[in-house]
Amino acid sequence: MAITLYDLAAAEEDRRFSPYVWRTKMALKHKGLEFETVPWRFTEKDAIAFANSKTVPVIKDGDTAVADSWNIAVYLDQAYPSRPGLFAGTEARLLCEFFNQWAARTVVTSLFKVILLDIFERIHEKDKAYFRESREKRFGMTLEQWAADPQRKLAEFRGALEPVRPILVQNPFLSGNGPGYADYILFGAFQWARCMSPIRLIEPGDPIYPWRERMLDLWGGYARAAKGYPA
Amino acid sequence: MAITLYDLAAAEEDRRFSPYVWRTKMALKHKGLEFETVPWRFTEKDAIAFANSKTVPVIKDGDTAVADSWNIAVYLDQAYPSRPGLFAGTEARLLCEFFNQWAARTVVTSLFKVILLDIFERIHEKDKAYFRESREKRFGMTLEQWAADPQRKLAEFRGALEPVRPILVQNPFLSGNGPGYADYILFGAFQWARCMSPIRLIEPGDPIYPWRERMLDLWGGYARAAKGYPA
Numbered sequence: 001m002a003i004t005l006y007d008l009a010a011a012e013e014d015r016r017f018s019p020y021v022w023r024t025k026m027a028l029k030h031k032g033l034e035f036e037t038v039p040w041r042f043t044e045k046d047a048i049a050f051a052n053s054k055t056v057p058v059i060k061d062g063d064t065a066v067a068d069s070w071n072i073a074v075y076l077d078q079a080y081p082s083r084p085g086l087f088a089g090t091e092a093r094l095l096c097e098f099f100n101q102w103a104a105r106t107v108v109t110s111l112f113k114v115i116l117l118d119i120f121e122r123i124h125e126k127d128k129a130y131f132r133e134s135r136e137k138r139f140g141m142t143l144e145q146w147a148a149d150p151q152r153k154l155a156e157f158r159g160a161l162e163p164v165r166p167i168l169v170q171n172p173f174l175s176g177n178g179p180g181y182a183d184y185i186l187f188g189a190f191q192w193a194r195c196m197s198p199i200r201l202i203e204p205g206d207p208i209y210p211w212r213e214r215m216l217d218l219w220g221g222y223a224r225a226a227k228g229y230p231a
Numbered sequence: 232m233a234i235t236l237y238d239l240a241a242a243e244e245d246r247r248f249s250p251y252v253w254r255t256k257m258a259l260k261h262k263g264l265e266f267e268t269v270p271w272r273f274t275e276k277d278a279i280a281f282a283n284s285k286t287v288p289v290i291k292d293g294d295t296a297v298a299d300s301w302n303i304a305v306y307l308d309q310a311y312p313s314r315p316g317l318f319a320g321t322e323a324r325l326l327c328e329f330f331n332q333w334a335a336r337t338v339v340t341s342l343f344k345v346i347l348l349d350i351f352e353r354i355h356e357k358d359k360a361y362f363r364e365s366r367e368k369r370f371g372m373t374l375e376q377w378a379a380d381p382q383r384k385l386a387e388f389r390g391a392l393e394p395v396r397p398i399l400v401q402n403p404f405l406s407g408n409g410p411g412y413a414d415y416i417l418f419g420a421f422q423w424a425r426c427m428s429p430i431r432l433i434e435p436g437d438p439i440y441p442w443r444e445r446m447l448d449l450w451g452g453y454a455r456a457a458k459g460y461p462a
């Protein structure tokens with residue numbers, strides 16, 4: 001039986017933009033597991049209450065419910081050990097967890113400032129008041145103030161990526177010759193932007209650019225086919 | 232035949248403080264390899280020219296010379312594959328290389344601002360003019376300006392460590408139940424400070440504190456026995 005994945009949708013139901021759900025989709029593809037997505041909006045808390053969560057991704061795998069992209073990745077490797085691994089052992093998993101912590105604090109935060117108003121424009125009408133109120137409370141300022149000076153914010157995002165560049169100059173993927181969960185963590189952020197914003201995040205001379213192309217090419221262009229803005 | 236390690240010394244020859252050489256010492260201990268240290272000062276460039284390097288660590292292993300702490304770690308795992316590994320495979324090595332890049336840009340840089348004047352005070356007289364000139368050129372300001380407002384700098388250092396804390400809350404070491412090269416990367420920074428500065432970098436309530444204690448305890452208290460300031 002296919003796994004059910006609750007997937008954040010914009011106003012258009014087929015525009016699926018959560019950076020965290022993208023990690024889970026890539027992880028499910030990596031493991032070769034069948035899954036069906038259920039479109040979900042920010043305010044539909046009741047629909048995922050069964051998983052004791054207020055945010056997606058949430059998966060339902062038979063009788064098992066798992067919330068949070070990191071927990072889902074760890075669950076998938078434990079539940080399906082004969083499938084390709086997301087983590088090559090304990091040490092790689094812990095260093096990937098560090099990567100996850102780093103990405104949350106730097107990449108995701110700095111990119112959010114760049115694409116925030118593009119996101120706000122494209123989310124469902126019924127989500128807009130909730131989105132504005134919850135984010136303004138978190139930021140301590142208005143959305144417009146948080147997103148001010150976009151050129152500087154874009155430069156900060158590009159600067160935040162500095163520690164991954166030496167790895168991608170020498171390797172096709174952060175995990176080596178093939179992609180692993182660290183690649184999906186970083187790619188989720190890029191796909192979030194690609195789905196919701198026409199902004200050009202990186203230039204072709206950047207070693208991250210061909211890596212992103214390789215990520216978009218995986219599994220017959222799975223992520224490339226998603227509704228978005230090819231930049 | 233024992234490996235020779237060129238090791239940065241302060242004015243006192245037995246005060247060995249380089250964060251990068253500490254990584255190498257811990258790596259050599261991890262692999263159970265015999266080594267002898269040669270005290271070296273910043274201005275003794277001729278002594279390590281054989282390795283085509285101007286900085287330490289440099290090792291001489293028979294006819295092989297290797298410079299740079301990262302290169303040495305990779306070399307040791309390749310040259311001594313039957314000894315305990317510093318990296319648990321390719322993916323772990325690449326994620327550790329990312330950790331290394333992150334640490335260089337955040338932990339080492341922010342800690343340097345905290346302990347810079349303590350370092351300057353304790354280095355050899357013959358190194359002082361070189362140290363001041365080279366670092367002031369790199370910083371674009373005087374040492375005193377770079378180190379100004381130490382309480383704010385200390386807070387920034389503690390903040391920079393944020394992504395490692397969730398790992399150390401749940402695991403004895405960054406690499407799992409035993410230490411790996413990521414632990415030695417981070418520990419090198421703490422040992423740099425411990426050797427040269429009486430400042431108290433972290434408090435006992437911080438999950439990093441018991442980890443540092445575990446690192447100091449390794450191999451019969453090898454790093455704890457080094458000349459320094461137990462803070």
